[in-house]
Amino acid sequence: MCDLKFNISETAWCPGCGDHNILESLKNALESLGKKPHEVLVVGGIGQAAKTPQYISANGFCGLHGRSLPPAVAAKIVNSNLTVVVDTGDGDSYGEGGNHFIHNIRRNVDITHFVHNNQIYGLTKGQVSPTTDIQVAGAIHEPLNPVLLAITMGAGFVARAFSGDKEHLTAIMIEAIKYKGYALVDILQPCVSFNKVNTHQWYSNRVYKIEETYDATNKLKAMEKAMEWGERIPIGILYKEVKKTFNDKIDFLKGNQVLVEKETDINKIKGYLKDFE
Amino acid sequence: MNYNILIGGAAGQGVETVSAIFERIIKRQGFEVFTIKDYMSRVRGGHNFLQIRFGIDKIYSHIDEIDGIIAMNVETIENHIDRLNSDGFIICDDEIDYTDTRILKLPLKQCAKDCGNIKAFGSVAIGSVLELFGISETGIEKVFGEFFNEEIAFQNIKAVESGRKLVSKKIDTSSNSEDNNILINGNEAVALGTLAAGCKFYSAYPMTPSTSIMNYLAAKMNDAEIVVEQAEDEIAAIIMAIGASYAGVRAMTGTSGGGFSLMVEGLGLSGMLEVPLVIAEVQRPGPTTGLPTRTEQSDLKFVISASQGEFPRMVIALRNPEDAFYQTVRAFNIADKYQIPVILLSDQFLADSTTTIKPFDFDRIMNENFISGYEYSEDKPYKRYEITESGISPRLIPGKNPGVTVLVDSDEHDETGHITESASVRKDMTLKRMRKLELLKNELQEPLFIGDEDCEILLLAWGSILGPITEAVEKLNKNKNKKYGTIVFGDIWPLPTKLLLEKAKKSKKLINVEQNATGQLASIVSEVTGILCHSSILKYDGRPMSSEYIYKELRRDK
Numbered sequence: 001m002c003d004l005k006f007n008i009s010e011t012a013w014c015p016g017c018g019d020h021n022i023l024e025s026l027k028n029a030l031e032s033l034g035k036k037p038h039e040v041l042v043v044g045g046i047g048q049a050a051k052t053p054q055y056i057s058a059n060g061f062c063g064l065h066g067r068s069l070p071p072a073v074a075a076k077i078v079n080s081n082l083t084v085v086v087d088t089g090d091g092d093s094y095g096e097g098g099n100h101f102i103h104n105i106r107r108n109v110d111i112t113h114f115v116h117n118n119q120i121y122g123l124t125k126g127q128v129s130p131t132t133d134i135q136v137a138g139a140i141h142e143p144l145n146p147v148l149l150a151i152t153m154g155a156g157f158v159a160r161a162f163s164g165d166k167e168h169l170t171a172i173m174i175e176a177i178k179y180k181g182y183a184l185v186d187i188l189q190p191c192v193s194f195n196k197v198n199t200h201q202w203y204s205n206r207v208y209k210i211e212e213t214y215d216a217t218n219k220l221k222a223m224e225k226a227m228e229w230g231e232r233i234p235i236g237i238l239y240k241e242v243k244k245t246f247n248d249k250i251d252f253l254k255g256n257q258v259l260v261e262k263e264t265d266i267n268k269i270k271g272y273l274k275d276f277e
Numbered sequence: 278m279n280y281n282i283l284i285g286g287a288a289g290q291g292v293e294t295v296s297a298i299f300e301r302i303i304k305r306q307g308f309e310v311f312t313i314k315d316y317m318s319r320v321r322g323g324h325n326f327l328q329i330r331f332g333i334d335k336i337y338s339h340i341d342e343i344d345g346i347i348a349m350n351v352e353t354i355e356n357h358i359d360r361l362n363s364d365g366f367i368i369c370d371d372e373i374d375y376t377d378t379r380i381l382k383l384p385l386k387q388c389a390k391d392c393g394n395i396k397a398f399g400s401v402a403i404g405s406v407l408e409l410f411g412i413s414e415t416g417i418e419k420v421f422g423e424f425f426n427e428e429i430a431f432q433n434i435k436a437v438e439s440g441r442k443l444v445s446k447k448i449d450t451s452s453n454s455e456d457n458n459i460l461i462n463g464n465e466a467v468a469l470g471t472l473a474a475g476c477k478f479y480s481a482y483p484m485t486p487s488t489s490i491m492n493y494l495a496a497k498m499n500d501a502e503i504v505v506e507q508a509e510d511e512i513a514a515i516i517m518a519i520g521a522s523y524a525g526v527r528a529m530t531g532t533s534g535g536g537f538s539l540m541v542e543g544l545g546l547s548g549m550l551e552v553p554l555v556i557a558e559v560q561r562p563g564p565t566t567g568l569p570t571r572t573e574q575s576d577l578k579f580v581i582s583a584s585q586g587e588f589p590r591m592v593i594a595l596r597n598p599e600d601a602f603y604q605t606v607r608a609f610n611i612a613d614k615y616q617i618p619v620i621l622l623s624d625q626f627l628a629d630s631t632t633t634i635k636p637f638d639f640d641r642i643m644n645e646n647f648i649s650g651y652e653y654s655e656d657k658p659y660k661r662y663e664i665t666e667s668g669i670s671p672r673l674i675p676g677k678n679p680g681v682t683v684l685v686d687s688d689e690h691d692e693t694g695h696i697t698e699s700a701s702v703r704k705d706m707t708l709k710r711m712r713k714l715e716l717l718k719n720e721l722q723e724p725l726f727i728g729d730e731d732c733e734i735l736l737l738a739w740g741s742i743l744g745p746i747t748e749a750v751e752k753l754n755k756n757k758n759k760k761y762g763t764i765v766f767g768d769i770w771p772l773p774t775k776l777l778l779e780k781a782k783k784s785k786k787l788i789n790v791e792q793n794a795t796g797q798l799a800s801i802v803s804e805v806t807g808i809l810c811h812s813s814i815l816k817y818d819g820r821p822m823s824s825e826y827i828y829k830e831l832r833r834d835k
Contacts, residue, residue, distance in 0.1 A: 012696075037682050041524075041675055046687070053684065054696055059675040060684040061523060062696075063516065063550075064542055070513040071520025075675075077504055078478055078526045082676045103509035252502040260525040260674060262502055264475035269501060270639040272469060276459035 006030055006037055007057040012048075018163030018189025018200075019049055022116055025166050026087060027056060029173035033083075040083045043072040045097060048123045049089035049116030066096025073109035073246070078259040080247055083177060084111040091121050094130040094144050101146075105153040105182055109246040112176045112183045115146065116163075118191035119198050126194035136197045147238055148226040150184045151219065156243040157183035158222070160235050162207045163190070164200055168235065175237060181245045188233070203233070210236030217241060279309075279332025280450070281340055282406065283357055284399075286349025289321040294424065295347070295399035296327035298433075300460065301420050302403070303331045304633055306412055307454040311336040311744075313821060314629040318485070318569040324352050333454070336632070337597075338744035341823050345409070347402045351375055366409065366447070368402050381405070381444060388439040394429065397436035404440020411446040459636050463627035463741070466598035467557055468493035469637065470605025471529055472501050475644050476555070478521035478528040480506040480514045484536045485569050486625040487559035491531060511536035515543030515556065522552045523685060525648070525674035527609050531557035534576045535565065541583045544618055548588030550685040551662070551670065551710070553612035553619075555605070560624040562819045571819030572625035574740055575793040578800065580620050581770040587707070589615065589714035592770035594740035595623045596725070599634050600767060606642055611720060613647045615713045616672060622769070624792070626821040627741035649673055651681070660692040661685060664705055668712030714771065721773040724766040726780065729754055732762030734831075735784035737777075737810060739766040739798050741821075742790055748824035753831060761831070763790070766798070772805045781808050788831070790814045792822055 006027045013019045030040055040058035044050035046065035053060030059082070061071050068088045076084040086093075093101055093115045104113075120137065121127040128137050130144040150158045157179040161169045169187065176183040188207065190200040214236070215221060222239035247253040252262075284299065286292045296312065304310050308331040317323040328343070330336055343361050348354045348369040354377070361367065361379060369375070371382040383405060389398035400421075407414060417437060421430035461469075468490045471479065481491045495505040504521075508514035514530045521528040532540060537558045547554040558580055562573035581592055591611055595601040601623065608619040649671035651659055659681045663670045670692075675683040684694030689706060691697045725743065728736075728750040738746050743765045753761045764780055766773070781787060789799035789810045794817040799810040814830045816822045 036679065038676055038679050043520075051696070054686065057682060059682045060686070060694065061520070062684075062686040062688065063519075064546055064687055067512065067516045067543075067546075070508070070516035071523065074478065074480070074506075074517040074520030074528075075524035077506075078521045079524045079674075079676060082524070099509050100513055103513070250504070251499055253504070259477050259502070259504065262477070264472070264477075264501070264644075266473065266475075266639060266642065269469070269472045272472065272497065272501075273459055273636050276461045276465065276636075 009055050011055050012051065014193050016192040018118060019116060021163045021166050021169065022114065022187055022189065023052055023055055025170040025173055026052070026085070026114070028170045029177060033174060033177060035083055039081065040085065041075055043068050043084065043086045044088040045092035047089040047092045049087065050092050052087040066092055067100065068092055069097060069100040069104045069113070072111050073104055073107060076109050076111050077247060077253065080110070080253065081258055085177065086111060086113045088115065090115055090117040090119065090131045091129045094146055098130070102153055105150055105155045107246050108156065108182050108243055110180055113185070114173065115184070115186050116189055117146070117186050118189045118195055120191045120195040122191050122194055133197065136195070145226065146184070146186045148223060151222050151226055151239045155184055156181045156241045158226070158239040159185045159237045161185055161187045162203055162235050163187055164204055168209065172237065181243050206231060206233045207235045208232055210234045210238070279330055279334070279336060280344045281328060281330045281342060282345045282347065283326055283328050283343045284347040285324065285326030285353030285357065287322050288317060288319055288325050290349045291396065291399050292325050292327065292349060295403065296329060298400070298420060298424055299403050299406070300329050300631065302407070302417060303329070304458065304460045305416050305420065305456050307456045308332060309334060309336045310460060310631065310633045311339060312631045313339040313626070316570050324356060326353060326357070337747045338824050339821065341825050345406060347406065348373065349399070368405050370398065383443045388443070389436050392432050392435040392439060394432040397433045400433040400436035401440035404437035405444045407437070408441040408444050409447045410450045411448070412450060457635070458633040460631050460633050461598050462629055462631040463595060463598050463601050463623055464489040464559065464629070465493055466601035467595070467605050467621065467623065470602040472497060472503065473639065473642050474606045474609035475527055476503060476529050476609065477526035478504045478518060479530065480508045480517040481531045482508050482511045482514050482536060484533045486561055486628045487531045487533050487557060489628065490557055511539035512543065515540040516546065519543060519547050519550065519552050519554055522554055523550070523675070527613070527646070529555040529557070531559065533559050533561050534563045534579070537576070537580065537583070545584035545586060545588065546687055547618040548584065548590060549687050551616040552685065553616050555608045555612050555619050555621065557621045557623060559628045560622065562817070568819040570625065572821050573792050573817060573819060574624055575797065575817070577622065577769065577797040580622060581801070588710055589617050589717060590770070591617060591619045591717060593619065593621055594767055594769045595621055595627055596740055596743040596765060596767050597627065598632055601627065602637050603641070604767065610645055613645065615717055616669060617713060622740060624741050647672065651678065661694045662690060662692045662706065664692060664709050667716055668709045718771050721771060722768045723773050723776040724764040726762060726764050726776060728762030729760040730762070732760045733785040734759055734761050735780055735787050736761065736763035737787060737789045737798055737802060738763055738791065739769055742792065745822050745824040746790060746827055749827035749831070752824065752828055772801055774806050777802065777808070778806060786811050788812050788814060790827060792816050
């Protein structure tokens with residue numbers, strides 16, 4: 001018998017960390033989508049959140065800091081049968097990996113990007129992150145707004161969630177995984193050890209679910225919504241648009257074609273000698 | 278007998294197109310051809326030239342002495358007239374103001390205008406050169422048809438005809454043997470090898486002089502079904518290739534030294550994850566931007582030691598386009614078999630030089646991916662990093678085997694791929710990885726030996742110097758005052774030592790011949806074998822070493 005359930009193993013995370021809820025929500029989302037562990041690839045970079053692939057019984061790729069997107073998109077390009085999920089931190093995604101973040105929005109490979117955004121560096125013990133609010137931990141840089149950046153860059157699925165609301169988070173994750181194309185979910189979470197400002201209570205007091213009447217296909221409205229921060233922070237799907245994925249733009253990858261299953265026709269390659277006659 | 282023609286002008290004047298057409302016409306006549314390309318890092322202006330050497334016998338390299346110049350501007354004459362034979366010729370437009378007895382000032386531009394296309398003046402010059410050599414123009418329509426649309430091709434063919442009428446035959450050449458060759462440069466040979474190896478994913482960031490590998494592959498992308506992706510930077514390029522390889526296809530990246538510097542963390546990732554990877558590193562003079570369009574062999578010590586930590590890797594120096602093709606295919610097989618990164622080390626001289634060679638033998642190609650045949654069983658769970666005697670662990674394609682998942686981690690990991698800080702696991706895993714290096718040593722190909730078997734002077738060289746040094750050694754041995762031999766490394770890391778030790782013992786003097794300032798091969802040879810070179814011939818001005826240069830340096834060396 002093969003495993004049909006995703007097992008969660010013991011983690012090295014602090015008790016009370018938002019990571020635990022995110023991991024459980026990921027497992028629940030994958031199971032409710034009927035995925036089997038061997039069909040899923042979870043990719044992380046380096047950091048506390050980036051250890052997620054270690055703790056769930058799917059295929060896993062724990063690579064380098066800031067470099068979670070490049071291997072994830074490449075794996076999906078060559079094997080579209082895999083459900084590819086990047087699950088990693090804010091420093092990994094927006095700091096060291098900032099260049100890959102903006103360009104993979106443009107590339108639009110059908111992967112899902114879950115960012116554990118605790119607005120601080122955990123593993124290296126308390127330095128500022130690209131999303132740290134000004135004056136927290138001595139930050140003097142303006143924080144990066146990942147959801148606004150993603151919408152303006154042309155991402156087709158942009159959402160924000162909160163680790164403190166597992167049910168809502170799971171529902172958003174399901175929608176994000178189902179979306180055909182690059183999907184970003186920025187997940188707000190507390191860091192119980194190093195961020196004493198943006199605590200569980202801090203987020204709980206501020207987050208609110210986006211109204212059911214909200215039109216997620218209106219880009220300008222979405223940008224406005226994405227800029228709400230401070231006393232009230234919206235969670236939910238901010239923007240959604242149907243777009244052609246990377247694989248769908250390439251003749252030999254579109255539809256159900258899977259590159260890893262294709263054989264090279266050596267006689268065809270031999271024919272290229274004609275180019276040099 | 279062979280001839281050496283230089284075609285020069287400013288960037289944007291069509292020097293490259295005229296040269297490509299000329300070498301193609303000559304090649305189709307059955308001549309052997311060797312062309313080098315000397316260009317500047319700019320889009321317009323400056324001074325670019327190509328040297329096309331052709332003859333009946335195999336040509337291994339370029340030479341400095343020139344028999345004829347096609348000058349599109351006066352700078353071409355000024356820069357190269359010192360290298361022109363006393364009975365050589367210069368063809369230029371009659372508007373060019375320069376005086377020399379060897380100049381043939383011809384109405385190139387007027388003729389081109391009369392043919393309906395002023396830009397075709399290079400083709401007028403081609404016609405004149407063909408006439409000087411008395412070369413018939415069979416198949417010329419086909420050549421122009423391959424470069425231009427019907428109208429422009431017609432104008433250029435007319436231009437060649439009118440160029441012929443401007444001069445009369447001066448030099449007697451006979452070729453007209455049958456043309457069974459291909460005309461290819463080092464980068465194209467790497468690209469074709471990449472396709473022949475069944476590579477399905479090539480990600481790179483443009484960087485001279487490696488870019489033409491990507492360009493050729495991109496042109497074949499849909500037909501050959503290979504993903505060619507221009508990454509946002511070299512970091513993404515190498516790590517995307519690693520991701521694709523992890524997922525089960527053959528993958529590769531290519532760059533020059535500057536891009537490779539950015540790829541270093543990815544190189545270590547391939548080593549630690551044990552994900553097969555092929556990297557083409559086409560050298561140019563560094564450090565930093567250096568001389569972007571020129572040549573050097575100064576990244577050898579860098580690529581053999583790049584990255585923190587220790588892991589097995591292989592470095593193959595490419596020696597000529599034929600070698601480049603077969604070694605590229607072999608690199609993929611070795612990367613897959615040992616689950617390691619393999620670096621193909623080339624340089625601008627090899628990358629851009631075109632030469633005639635026999636068509637590649639595709640029957641020699643054997644591709645094997647070494648994917649494990651493991652099937653799920655509860656008694657024996659799959660372990661990606663299983664400790665084995667060989668050090669090679671079973672590799673599976675993620676998603677292919679129900680019930681089985683593949684976990685890889687850049688942290689030190691246990692057999693299942695999970696993070697560990699255990700001292701004993703760390704030791705076992707290090708040994709497991711390094712055992713592959715010992716095994717890899719059985720796979721090494723000894724360097725090529727050329728020259729007198731009883732040589733007293735042994736030259737040590739590597740990579741693309743093979744051509745020039747072969748010609749230099751042949752010439753030196755004709756003098757019969759000393760006996761010369763050379764060994765030229767292809768596989769260079771791990772360093773094969775059998776032939777080196779054998780030949781070094783018998784010779785009286787060892788001289789390393791390298792295109793760098795510090796003698797990097799000599800340094801590696803002494804580190805691995807304790808053998809010291811007595812003197813060096815080094816060149817580091819960015820221009821390729823010619824056979825004459827090596828010959829003269831050795832004649833000076835008493």
